Amino acid sequence: xxxxxxxxxxxxxxxxxxxxxxxxxxxxxxxxxxxxxxxxxxxxxxxxxxxxxxxxxxxxxxxxxxxxxxxxxxxxxxxxxxxxxxxxxxxxxxxxxxxxxxxxxxxxxxxxxxxxxxxxxxxxxxxxxxxxxxxxxxxxxxxxxxxxxxxxxxxxxxxxxxxxxxxxxxxxxxxxxxxxxxxxxxxxxxxxxxxxxxxxxxxxxxxxxxxxxxxxxxxxxxxxxxxxxxxxxxxxxxxxxxxxxxxxxxxxxxxxxxxxxxxxxxxxxxxxxxxxxxxxxxxxxxxxxxxxxxxxxxxxxxxxxxx
Amino acid sequence: xxxxxxxxxxxxxxxxxxxxxxxxxxxxxxxxxxxxxxxxxxxxxxxxxxxxxxxxxxxxxxxxxxxxxxxxxxxxxxxxxxxxxxxxxxxxxxxxxxxxxxxxxxxxxxxxxxxxxxxxxxxxxxxxxxxxxxxxxx
Ligand SMILES: [Zn+2]
Numbered sequence: 001x002x003x004x005x006x007x008x009x010x011x012x013x014x015x016x017x018x019x020x021x022x023x024x025x026x027x028x029x030x031x032x033x034x035x036x037x038x039x040x041x042x043x044x045x046x047x048x049x050x051x052x053x054x055x056x057x058x059x060x061x062x063x064x065x066x067x068x069x070x071x072x073x074x075x076x077x078x079x080x081x082x083x084x085x086x087x088x089x090x091x092x093x094x095x096x097x098x099x100x101x102x103x104x105x106x107x108x109x110x111x112x113x114x115x116x117x118x119x120x121x122x123x124x125x126x127x128x129x130x131x132x133x134x135x136x137x138x139x140x141x142x143x144x145x146x147x148x149x150x151x152x153x154x155x156x157x158x159x160x161x162x163x164x165x166x167x168x169x170x171x172x173x174x175x176x177x178x179x180x181x182x183x184x185x186x187x188x189x190x191x192x193x194x195x196x197x198x199x200x201x202x203x204x205x206x207x208x209x210x211x212x213x214x215x216x217x218x219x220x221x222x223x224x225x226x227x228x229x230x231x232x233x234x235x236x237x238x239x240x241x242x243x244x245x246x247x248x249x250x251x252x253x254x255x256x257x258x259x260x261x262x263x264x265x266x267x268x269x270x271x272x273x274x275x276x277x278x279x280x281x282x283x284x285x286x287x288x289x290x291x292x293x294x295x296x297x298x299x300x301x302x303x304x305x306x307x
Numbered sequence: 308x309x310x311x312x313x314x315x316x317x318x319x320x321x322x323x324x325x326x327x328x329x330x331x332x333x334x335x336x337x338x339x340x341x342x343x344x345x346x347x348x349x350x351x352x353x354x355x356x357x358x359x360x361x362x363x364x365x366x367x368x369x370x371x372x373x374x375x376x377x378x379x380x381x382x383x384x385x386x387x388x389x390x391x392x393x394x395x396x397x398x399x400x401x402x403x404x405x406x407x408x409x410x411x412x413x414x415x416x417x418x419x420x421x422x423x424x425x426x427x428x429x430x431x432x433x434x435x436x437x438x439x440x441x442x443x444x445x
Contacts, residue, residue, distance in 0.1 A: 083418050104414040106439020110421065125412050127440060192443070196429075 002300055003112035003119040007130040007170050014299075015170075018134065019141050021295035022288070024305075029062065031305045035298055036065030042095035043069035044087065045122070046102040051265065052122050052131070055286070056099045059293035068095065088115040097301055118300040126162050131296065132263055133166040135289035139281055140220060142288065143259040147174040151217050155182040156224035156244050156269060158189040163263045164224060165193055172201050179205040180214050184240045187230060211244065216253045221246070223262045225269050247271045254279070261285060316341075317368060318383040319360040324348055326377050327358030333372050333405065341365055371399035375435075400427050402435060406444050413440035 004010065010018070025032050041060040043053050048071050057067045084102070088111040091098060098115060100108050101122040108121035108128075123129040140147065152171065154164050158181055168189075171177050179198065181189050188207060198205050208214055215221075226244050231237040245268060246260070262270055262282040274280050298304065322330060327345045336343050342363035351357040362368065366384055373380055374396035384392040402425045408415045415421050415437070425435040425444055435444040 083420065084414065085418075102414070103412075104417055105410065105412050105441075106414040106437070109439055110414055110418070124414075125440075127412075 001116070001118055003108075003115075003121075004130050004296065004300065005109050005112055005119070005121045006128050007133040007166050009130070012173055015134070015137060018292060018295045018299060019138050021298065022138055022291040023142070025294050026287075026291050032063055032294065032298075034064040035303050035305050036060060036063035036301065039063075039065040039096045039301060039303075040094065041065055041067050041069075041297065042091045042098045043067060043071070043122070044091060044098055044100045044102075045069065045071035046100070046107070047072060049101055049123060051286075052101060053099075055131075055289050056120075056122065056293055059290050059297060062290070063294055063297060065297075069099075084110050085114040087111075088119070092116045097297060120296065120300065126160060128166060129162060130166065131289070131293055132163050133170050134292045134296065135285055136163070136167050136222070136261065136263070137170060138288045138292045139261060139285045140259065142284070143281055144219065147171060147177070149176045150174075150219045151178045151180060153180040153182055153211075153214060153218040153221045154189075154224070155211055155221060155246075156226050157187045157230060158183045158224075159187040160227075160230065161224045164189075164222065167222065168193065169197060172197055172203055177203065179203065180218060181205060181207045182209070182211050182214060182244075183207075184209060184226070184236075184244070186232075186236065186240075187226065209243070211246075212250050212253070215250065216255065218255065218258055220259045220261065221254075223260065223266075223269055225267055245269050245271060246274055248273050248277065251277065251279070312388065313361060313363055313385045314388050315364055315366060316385050317360075317362045317366060317370075318385065319362075319370075319373070320357070320381050320383060321351070321354065322358035322360065322380045323377050324354070324356035324358055327360060330358075330373065330376060330380075331360060333376060334368060334370070336360070336362065339365060370396055372402070372405060374398045375402060375405070398427055398430060398433060401425070406435060408437040408440065408442065408444075410437065410440050410442040413437060413442065415439060 043056055045053055060067050084107050092115045097118045099120045099122045100111055102124050105125040105127035108119055108124050112119040121128055121130055158164050223246055226241055228237050258279045260280045264282055327347055331345055344361040346359040348356045349359050382394050383390055404422050406425045407423050415423055424438040426438055428434050428436045
C-alpha cells in the first residue's frame with residue numbers, strides 16, 4: 001500500500017506513467033468512467049480549500065467512484081480534538097483512499113503511518129502539495145512535450161511559495177533545466193533552497209528583480225501571488241507590486257511558444273487581458289489537475305482501465 | 308581510584324569532559340542491572356580531561372546516539388578480558404525521541420503523543436531534519 005506525501009516519493013518513471021494515464025483519460029474519458037465503481041474516496045480537509053477538494057471529488061466521480069468526507073471551517077485545526085492518527089484509522093474503515101489537507105506540516109505523513117488505506121497529501125500547511133506539482137508537471141509535458149532543456153522563469157513570492165519550491169525539486173531531476181528566479185529582494189528564494197537543492201544538484205540559475213528583462217529567454221513563466229502581508233510596510237508593497245503583475249505589454253518580447261502558468265487562485269498578478277492570449281495555460285492547469293488526480297487515484301488503488 | 312578491569316562489557320572512552328552524565332542518561336544506563344562506572348575528569352594526554360563510562364557484562368547496547376552527542380568518543384568492546392572491537396561512533400541515520408522539533412507549524416506541536424523523529428539528511432554538515440515537517444534542527 002502506497003501513499004503520496006511528497007512529490008519526490010515518486011520516481012521520474014512513475015511520474016511519466018501518471019502523465020501517460022492522465023493524457024489517455026483526457027482523450028478517452030469514457031474508457032475510465034467505471035474504473036472506480038464501488039470505491040470510496042474520503043476527503044478530509046482539516047482546513048478549507050474548495051478548489052483542491054472539488055478537484056479530488058470531480059476526479060473520483062468521473063472514475064465512477066463515490067466521495068465522503070468533511071471540511072473544517074478555517075481556524076479549528078482538529079476535528080473535535082481527535083488526533084490525526086485516530087481520525088484516519090476510523091476513516092480507513094469507511095473509505096478505500098483518503099485525500100487529506102491539514103494546516104500542520106507533516107500531518108499527512110503521520111496519517112500514512114497509521115492508515116490502512118493510501119493517503120494523498122492534499123496540502124500540509126506551507127510544506128508539501130504534491131498533486132499541485134503533478135498538475136504543473138502534466139501541464140508542462142502537454143505544452144512542451146519534455147521536462148529537459150527548458151528555461152523556467154519563476155516569478156513573484158519565491159520565499160514562501162511552496163508550489164515553487166516543490167516544482168524546483170521536481171524539475172531538478174531532469175537535464176539542462178535553467179531556472180530564472182524573478183522576485184523582489186524581500187521575497188527571494190530561501191538560501192537553503194539554493195544551497196541544498198540548486199547548487200547541490202549542480203543546476204544553473206540566475207536571480208533578478210526585473211521580469212521584462214528576462215522575458216525573451218523564457219520557455220515557461222510560472223507566476224505566483226505577491227501577498228500584501230509579506231511586506232514590512234505598505235509603501236514597499238505599492239512600489240513593488242506592479243513590477244510583478246503580468247500584462248500584455250510585458251509579454252511583447254516573450255517567445256511565441258511561451259507557457260504561462262499560475263497555481264490559482266490569482267488576485268491581480270496576471271491581468272485579465274492576458275487570459276485571451278493563447279500562451280496563457282492557467283485555466284488548462286485546472287482541468288489537467290483533475291485528470292492527473294484521476295490517474296493518481298487509480299495508481300494508488302492499483303486499478304487499470306479495461307481495454 | 309581503581310576500577311576493576313572488565314571481563315565482558317563496554318568502555319566508552321575519550322568522552323568530552325562533562326558529557327559523561329548526559330551520555331549515561333541518553334543511553335538509559337540507569338535501567339541496567341549490572342555495574343556501571345562513570346569516571347569524571349580522568350586525565351588524558353590528548354584531551355587534558357575526559358570522561359569514561361564502563362559498563363560491566365553487557366555488550367549489546369544501542370550506542371547510535373553517541374555519534375550525535377559526542378562524535379569524538381571511542382567505544383571499546385571487551386570480551387573475555389580482551390579488547391574485541393574498538394570504533395568511533397558514527398552519526399546515526401535516525402534519532403528517535405532525542406531532539407525536539409521547534410517548528411510551531413509542525414504536527415508535533417499539536418499532537419503531544421507523537422514521537423519526535425529526526426533523520427540525517429547531510430552527513431558533512433551534520434544536518435538533521437524533522438521526519439514530519441523537514442525543518443532543520445538547529
Ligand atoms: Zn517538525
